[in-house]
Amino acid sequence: MKRIEVNPVGDREILISRDFDAPRDLVFDCWTKPHFVQQWLSGPDGWRFVSCEIDLREGGHYRYVWENQQGERMGLTGQLKEVVRPEKLVSSELFDEDWTDGEALVTAIFSEDDASRTRLTQTVRYSSSEARERALVSGMADGMEAGFARLDRMLTEMPKAS
DSSP: OOOOEEEEETTTEEEEEEEESSOHHHHHHHHHOHHHHHHHOOOSTTEEEEEEEEOOSTTOEEEEEEEETTSOEEEEEEEEEEEETTTEEEEEEEESSOTTSSOEEEEEEEEEOTTSOEEEEEEEEOSSHHHHHHHHTTTHHHHHHHHHHHHHHHHHHSOSOO
16 A cells, blocks of 8 residues: 655655656646646545646746635645646645744655656755644644545546546
8 A cells, every 4th residue: 555655854844755656747737737636635534625726837826725614714825936847846835824834845756667657755845843843743644645545546547648
């Protein structure tokens, strides 16, 4: 069973890795096209996507909003700093309820092996070591793995060309 790997690096970063049995073009598309993102990045149980906007270009912005059954909303906004399809995305991220003390910088690398499997490696650089520590104990890894498991299921049902 594939599982997310989450490891602290230095005093402000987290390194996150996960493998997918699909070509990186397809994984990249599922990561960057709103109609795909809404299918797998649905947030914690009991939450649903209500807004997913992605302007996929350097300098473009993205905005995600989720809502729970009680009507509470959780939003995330960021700017794309670097877009190299299908290899790399660098972006900022900031939750509306800023529990991380400022903007984080996220670098996502999509690498493909000879068997057309993709390894996603993300480095998240937080504003402080305290923010990084809060992220590590937040249950973030479990939530991310739940989304990645949904992405796995979605990828198995898709044609292998994007």
